[in-house]
Amino acid sequence: MPVMNIKKFSFTYAGAEIPSLHNISLPIQKNKITALIGPSGCGKSTLLRSMNRIHDLYPGNKYDGKIELLDLETEKFKNILEIKKENEFIELRQKVGMIFQKPTPFPMSIFDNVAYGLKIAGIKNKTELADRVEASLKGSALWKEVHDRLGKSAMGLSGGQQQRLCIARAVAVKPEVLLFDEPTSALDPISTGAIEELIVELKKDVSIAIVTHNMQQASRISDFTAFMYLGDLIEYDKTENIFLNPKEKKTEDYITGRFG
Amino acid sequence: MEKLFQKISFSSATLVLILLLGIFTTLFISAKPAIAEFGLEFITDKRWNQEVSLPQTKTPAQVATPAQNLEDDDAIADEDDMILDEDDEDDSMTKTVFGGLVPIVGTLLSTLIALVFAMPIAMGIAVFLAEIASKNISKYVGIAIELLAAIPSIIFGMWGLYYFAPIISDTFGGYQVSLLTAGLVLGVMILPFMAAVTRDSMNTTPDVLKESAYALGATKFEVVKDVIFPFSKVGIIGSIILALGRALGETMAVAFLIGAVYSLPETITDPTISIPVAMAVNFGEASGLGESSLFYLGLILFILSFAVISFAKFYFLKRTKV
Ligand SMILES: Nc1ncnc2c1ncn2[C@@H]1O[C@H](COP(=O)(O)OP(=O)(O)OP(=O)(O)O)[C@@H](O)[C@H]1O
Ligand SMILES: [Mg+2]
Numbered sequence: 001m002p003v004m005n006i007k008k009f010s011f012t013y014a015g016a017e018i019p020s021l022h023n024i025s026l027p028i029q030k031n032k033i034t035a036l037i038g039p040s041g042c043g044k045s046t047l048l049r050s051m052n053r054i055h056d057l058y059p060g061n062k063y064d065g066k067i068e069l070l071d072l073e074t075e076k077f078k079n080i081l082e083i084k085k086e087n088e089f090i091e092l093r094q095k096v097g098m099i100f101q102k103p104t105p106f107p108m109s110i111f112d113n114v115a116y117g118l119k120i121a122g123i124k125n126k127t128e129l130a131d132r133v134e135a136s137l138k139g140s141a142l143w144k145e146v147h148d149r150l151g152k153s154a155m156g157l158s159g160g161q162q163q164r165l166c167i168a169r170a171v172a173v174k175p176e177v178l179l180f181d182e183p184t185s186a187l188d189p190i191s192t193g194a195i196e197e198l199i200v201e202l203k204k205d206v207s208i209a210i211v212t213h214n215m216q217q218a219s220r221i222s223d224f225t226a227f228m229y230l231g232d233l234i235e236y237d238k239t240e241n242i243f244l245n246p247k248e249k250k251t252e253d254y255i256t257g258r259f260g
Numbered sequence: 261m262e263k264l265f266q267k268i269s270f271s272s273a274t275l276v277l278i279l280l281l282g283i284f285t286t287l288f289i290s291a292k293p294a295i296a297e298f299g300l301e302f303i304t305d306k307r308w309n310q311e312v313s314l315p316q317t318k319t320p321a322q323v324a325t326p327a328q329n330l331e332d333d334d335a336i337a338d339e340d341d342m343i344l345d346e347d348d349e350d351d352s353m354t355k356t357v358f359g360g361l362v363p364i365v366g367t368l369l370s371t372l373i374a375l376v377f378a379m380p381i382a383m384g385i386a387v388f389l390a391e392i393a394s395k396n397i398s399k400y401v402g403i404a405i406e407l408l409a410a411i412p413s414i415i416f417g418m419w420g421l422y423y424f425a426p427i428i429s430d431t432f433g434g435y436q437v438s439l440l441t442a443g444l445v446l447g448v449m450i451l452p453f454m455a456a457v458t459r460d461s462m463n464t465t466p467d468v469l470k471e472s473a474y475a476l477g478a479t480k481f482e483v484v485k486d487v488i489f490p491f492s493k494v495g496i497i498g499s500i501i502l503a504l505g506r507a508l509g510e511t512m513a514v515a516f517l518i519g520a521v522y523s524l525p526e527t528i529t530d531p532t533i534s535i536p537v538a539m540a541v542n543f544g545e546a547s548g549l550g551e552s553s554l555f556y557l558g559l560i561l562f563i564l565s566f567a568v569i570s571f572a573k574f575y576f577l578k579r580t581k582v
Binding site: 052054057059086090091093094097098100101102104106107108116117120121166169170173 | 394466468469470471472473474475476477478479482486487490491493
């Protein structure tokens with residue numbers, strides 16, 4: 001069952017002549033991991049950043065088509081491209097979280113980082129905050145390492161720990177979908193392994209879309225894979241089909257390393 | 261070649277240090293007679309250029325200062341090394357006393373008023389330019405602000421005197437030239453610098469950091485408050501302190517506006533004097549102990565500004581560690 005449906009979606013950056021994405025149609029399945037792969041500049045980040053409309057921080061971009069998000073309460077799909085008001089944006093971004101390529105801890109303590117999304121969502125109760133911070137840190141496999149230094153600055157953590165902190169921070173607000181944009185490309189292999197395990201663990205609770213340049217990573221962790229090329233979606237299928245049995249010649253060339 | 265280059269850069273660096281030390285020493289030597297005469301009590305003495313009659317007896321006694329109400333500053337003359345003023349005309353023994361309290365208070369208060377006035381406005385402008393305004397507006401307003409910072413201070417002084425001062429006295433009562441007028445115009449003068457530096461440090465906040473906060477559902481206000489301000493805190497504090505340094509030393513505009521009278525202000529709409537103004541106004545006719553007292557004031561200003569700037573630099577340096 002899909003939690004998001006991207007339908008005939010096109011995107012043009014402000015001031016650009018031609019669209020960066022054309023006519024993309026793609027589901028994001030519930031409690032599954034969907035990988036977006038493709039050569040640099042093909043529009044993976046652009047697509048991902050449309051899914052929580054973080055693009056809208058910068059004015060003038062143009063959307064076409066639909067991106068529907070399942071409302072878990074009413075079980076109905078809602079087109080997020082119709083959102084205009086700030087409170088609707090806030091609601092969307094609480095439902096669709098995002099983790100970036102480089103870890104982005106806020107200049108505050110470890111605890112406050114994880115509690116941040118909860119605090120701005122209006123949760124004030126100290127014990128509830130503490131409980132949810134603990135649960136998120138445990139869920140992000142970071143609790144053991146940081147439980148005795150929650151009051152210390154998050155800047156003092158290692159890169160891998162910072163990235164897991166950012167995941168804990170995003171998980172704390174209980175999103176429906178999490179978007180990862182190359183979350184491990186700035187990390188060493190051990191931290192990368194930890195994050196991959198964590199992402200697989202997380203799909204129990206959230207649906208995940210992940211952009212990656214690392215083909216092994218896509219095949220290791222994802223259930224579905226979308227291959228993009230020059231702003232087009234070339235092929236979308238179960239991950240094993242894409243990697244073992246691609247239908248398109250371009251997909252095959254890419255995953256066998258003939259270009260990209 | 262390498263050696264030569266090293267030598268040149270090393271000697272230029274030492275030159276700066278020597279210059280600094282040299283200025284300090286000159287000030288100190290010129291101020292020495294006043295320091296010897298008045299000691300640290302200079303700082304708490306509000307009398308300037310006042311004839312004080314000397315008690316004939318050897319017992320320490322309260323020195324009479326007629327016309328003025330003595331507060332708790334004990335004006336006990338130091339009898340042992342008392343230097344008699346040469347140009348005493350009458351027979352009774354008198355000496356001239358110089359104290360720095362009024363200009364010191366005037367400097368500190370006018371600077372404080374300037375900061376209290378300029379800080380919130382500068383922060384507002386910076387937030388607007390860095391986060392709210394569109395790129396184009398931000399660019400042109402930014403240029404306007406930098407131009408404002410380039411206006412010579414005498415122009416601010418004239419504008420303040422002819423245009424601003426009447427408005428102030430109409431609004432708040434009191435004198436046209438006063439502590440308040442000087443402080444507010446000082447505030448207007450440091451505002452552009454403060455806003456520009458604050459905007460620049462806010463602009464150093466990485467986009468992804470802001471995006472991460474927005475991606476958690478933060479509003480613009482929350483992003484400014486919780487991410488941008490903490491991230492650029494060090495630079496903002498630095499800009500405030502550097503602006504403070506400028507306000508402390510500003511002469512021309514303040515000379516026009518503060519009234520240049522040696523009396524402690526009872527309200528902020530009273531005229532008074534500041535250290536740089538005292539020096540600018542009095543150096544022409546000063547001699548002897550009076551001149552030396554001006555150097556003493558200069559020394560105090562030097563130390564004050566130096567302390568403020570070092571504090572700012574200390575903060576700027578700490579920033580690299582974050
Ligand atoms: N802010 C922008 N304004 C205009 N064009 C942009 C902007 N950002 C990206 N583009 C263009 O959009 C296209 C897609 O870029 P995008 O960043 O989505 O690629 P990507 O697949 O994520 O690449 P990478 O793997 O290198 O991250 C590129 O041609 C890029 O030049
Ligand atoms: Mg990208």
